[in-house]
Amino acid sequence: MWEAEKCNLCGECLVRCQYVDFDQDKAVSEIRELMAGRPAEILKECVTCCACNEYCPTGANPFDLINRLQEVHQSLPIPEKMRKFMDAGGTMPSAVIGGDASKPVLSLCVMDPALPPGAVGGRMFDGMTVAKGGEYFCYLGYVHIGMDSPLKAHAQEFIDRLAGLGAREIVFLHADCHAMLNKMPEYGIDVPFKATHLIEYMRDYVKAHPDQVSPLNRRIAYQRPCASRYSPEIEPVLDDLFERIGVERVERTYDRESALCCGGLFSRIYPDRIKPLMAGNLQDAVEHQAEAMVFLCPLCMATLAKGAHAQNLKPIFITQLVRMALGELPFP
Ligand code: SF4
Ligand code: SF4
Incomplete structure (x- = not known):
């Protein structure tokens, strides 16, 4: 979430952006434009890499402002085909493949068709309940077509469907899902299960099984x-x-x-x-x-x-x- 009160107009976010060549004066003037809600040049140039949220030294989250205004001003020339591709995420066939109830559930979001052979299986994953498809789509991908509002609009539904799995812990294979989980406090939504990043889950597995x-x-x-x-x-x-x-x-x-x-x-x-x-x-x-x-x-x-x-x-x-x-x- 953009936090205007944290912005000190240092310009570092857009100076460090690897997709434009702004000096500090230009960066600061762009941020001023954005803060006024105007269609600054960066709205068209930004490729939604989300990096400036991390570059910002004060935690103001400038990408969240850019992304919101990209939607307001319809800044990105997103082809209709790509919009349809994104909209199809929530309608993909869903399935829950039951497993050992004592293990965490593994959520694949809508990534199952894109996974390479052998990506899921073996001792780390065998026996886990697997949830996949549109019902478990996290909607974070919309930021890449310059849209912020679908995330908030679907956030509660995303959590409710996951909570409906009845698991104490859910492991998220897709980094987007974990990112979405990290946004829940800004939406005021409680997460009634332990949300574990795939990397954390695998690290804990190899830590527990060094042999x-x-x-x-x-x-x-x-x-x-x-x-x-x-x-x-x-x-x-x-x-x-x-x-x-x-x-x-x-x-x-x-x-x-x-x-x-x-x-x-x-x-x-x-x-x-x-x-x-x-x-x-x-x-x-x-x-x-x-x-x-x-x-x-x-x-x-x-x-x-x-x-x-x-x-x-x-x-x-x-x-x-x-x-x-x-x-x-x-x-x-
Ligand atoms: S999100 Fe946009 S403005 Fe921010 S660093 Fe990436 S391309 Fe640049
Ligand atoms: S958003 Fe952050 S990095 Fe960008 S001008 Fe404001 S304080 Fe500086």
Whole structure:
């Protein structure tokens, strides 16, 4: 949620934005325009990577203001096909596959069709009840088509359907879902179950079962998804997980706070701006001697897998990687 009273007009958010080249004066003038509710230039330039929420040193959440105004001013030229794709999320067929009631439930959101082979299974996940499909769609993806209102409009329904599963704990495979959970306090909605990030769940598993882990001894580049900007507390947990499975996350240019959006949507809207950044993202991984590109978001993986392959970087979903360390899947 945008918190105007926290903004000191330092301009850092838009100076650091990797998708525009604003100096401090320009950045401050843009923020002033936004605070007045006017259609500042950034509304059209912003590719909704959510990063400026993390860049802001005072926690004012400038992206939340930008995103709200993108919707007000209809700033982004989103093709109708993409709007329909987003709207289809909530109508996807749903299913609950029953499992051991003593285990947490695993929510796949609407990601099941996008998951690579072997992403869910093995000792970490077998026996869990799995909920998937439109009834468990989190709606966070709407921020990427420049819309903020569907999140709040569907937030209570999202929580109610999850609560209806009757689980004490739910593990969220999709980073978007966990990001949405982190937004519930701003909507004044209570979450009546323990919401666990996938990374936290897997870290706790390998921590509890060190005897099952064979360190992979691999160097990987991590593709940090935009939604992780809403769950920064997960970063040290991810580092801990990588260490426990013997994986070195290369310290490259486009990771952590400087991560780039995968470009899946905006490479179709602004190809001249975004495609070179996508190529640069992969090149950065290669230059830092990564053997693989590891993804937390299945859609990021779908977007970058082909390019990664072409650069001799093996695309691996994060659950696959941990299963490799558990000896359940071969390293490709
Ligand atoms: S969300 Fe990303 S692209 Fe948009 S203004 Fe913030 S940093 Fe720039
Ligand atoms: S939103 Fe944050 S980073 Fe941006 S100008 Fe205000 S205080 Fe500075």
